[in-house]
Amino acid sequence: MVKQLVALLRKDVLLEFRQRYALFSILLYVVATVYISYLIFSNIKDVRTWNALFWIILIFASINSAGKSFSNESENRFWYYYQLASPQAVILSKIVYNTLLIWIISLITYIIYSWFLGNHVTNHLHFLAVVLLGSASFSGILTVVSAIAVKTNNNATLMSILSIPLLLPAVIIIVKASQLSLMGMSMAQNGAYLAGLLVLNLLVTAMGYLLFPYLWRE
Amino acid sequence: MKKNWWKVLAIVLILYSLIAGFLGDVPRRDILNESIRNLYFHVAMWFAMIAMMGASLGYSIKYLSGNHLNIDARANLFAEMGLVFSILGITTGSIWAKFTWGAFWTNDAKLNGTAITILIYLAYFILRGSLDDREKRARISAVYNVFAFVLMIVFIGILPRLTDSLHPGNGGNPAFSQYDLDTNMRWVFYPAVVGWILFGIWVSGIRYRLYSIKESLDQWRNDSSDQLH
Numbered sequence: 484m485v486k487q488l489v490a491l492l493r494k495d496v497l498l499e500f501r502q503r504y505a506l507f508s509i510l511l512y513v514v515a516t517v518y519i520s521y522l523i524f525s526n527i528k529d530v531r532t533w534n535a536l537f538w539i540i541l542i543f544a545s546i547n548s549a550g551k552s553f554s555n556e557s558e559n560r561f562w563y564y565y566q567l568a569s570p571q572a573v574i575l576s577k578i579v580y581n582t583l584l585i586w587i588i589s590l591i592t593y594i595i596y597s598w599f600l601g602n603h604v605t606n607h608l609h610f611l612a613v614v615l616l617g618s619a620s621f622s623g624i625l626t627v628v629s630a631i632a633v634k635t636n637n638n639a640t641l642m643s644i645l646s647i648p649l650l651l652p653a654v655i656i657i658v659k660a661s662q663l664s665l666m667g668m669s670m671a672q673n674g675a676y677l678a679g680l681l682v683l684n685l686l687v688t689a690m691g692y693l694l695f696p697y698l699w700r701e
Numbered sequence: 702m703k704k705n706w707w708k709v710l711a712i713v714l715i716l717y718s719l720i721a722g723f724l725g726d727v728p729r730r731d732i733l734n735e736s737i738r739n740l741y742f743h744v745a746m747w748f749a750m751i752a753m754m755g756a757s758l759g760y761s762i763k764y765l766s767g768n769h770l771n772i773d774a775r776a777n778l779f780a781e782m783g784l785v786f787s788i789l790g791i792t793t794g795s796i797w798a799k800f801t802w803g804a805f806w807t808n809d810a811k812l813n814g815t816a817i818t819i820l821i822y823l824a825y826f827i828l829r830g831s832l833d834d835r836e837k838r839a840r841i842s843a844v845y846n847v848f849a850f851v852l853m854i855v856f857i858g859i860l861p862r863l864t865d866s867l868h869p870g871n872g873g874n875p876a877f878s879q880y881d882l883d884t885n886m887r888w889v890f891y892p893a894v895v896g897w898i899l900f901g902i903w904v905s906g907i908r909y910r911l912y913s914i915k916e917s918l919d920q921w922r923n924d925s926s927d928q929l930h
Contacts, residue, residue, distance in 0.1 A: 686855070
């Protein structure tokens, strides 16, 4: 199981490394969106607006990148994977891969966003902890939804319709937690929200593990 | 008649909650005043909604372990019934909020939760509509139903406890059990909940029968057209 997971993960990373398509298209998307925001806002003085805009950009970048997790390889190739590996290994490797991908995207978004629109963060470590935990929960939910949406005909529309309502529990916790971190609270004062995000991640991963075997069966 | 006793019970309980709800004695409270009677109708809708969505979840899990299309139809019908109850709940709640909190909509954890619940189930119906193959539709929507239900429970069950709410029982507001729901009100509220849940099961049962009649009609038409050719 772990061996299969590592092999599949290695395959995904290699594929990405050779094509450099997914990461760069999303990065270009992020840069373009941040620059549009910069042209509209020029400089954000209000911390709440800064926080809200950052997460809106990150949510849509994540939906775009994770939405492709099952559609950028042909369906026949997945039949081949199921011959070699268990479906649980496939979904777990996709969740881990998307988490890594969204982590990279969120870190770069953070840098570009701060570059253009200013940075209101006092405790970078604390804010980054929220960003990383939040992106991980996005990736779990979005990977499972993308496995569902890829079975339909209008994949892209359905991806956002299905995922946005399901992302909201995570988004509400994340926005509260990142606002507390922007207000200069310590990590311990934010413990309940961070623990909540961690539990949500575990729950979503467990759901994906249990439900995915029913999805790929044709 | 022996099999239908619970349908009679549903009607009796709903009629009782209507009559006792409007005529019975209720505690006099500031701001709430007579609008406290809405508790019998508004809160009962949410209990009925969760029961319907729970039944839908149960049938979805049963479908995944058995793969009978009839079971999937039942899951869909219960989800539709749950959506009806949630719309009724949000309407009664909005009117109540206008008279007590001063606005039809407030940024309250529970209101966000219901809005998301409605969005999640609307997405469920859109997902069903976009899949043509019946087996595939049943299987994939069942998976979505299970996934969505768990996240919905996280949303409406756990999140409101982390944040403040205008509702009783949250953020320092007293809960029903403390004094809002006094003994007299319990005697109307709980029968109303049971009555509406039974009513929901009844309606989706009738709609299931309609569905199976349509199914067998289609089957019959297909068979007879096969014979013609």
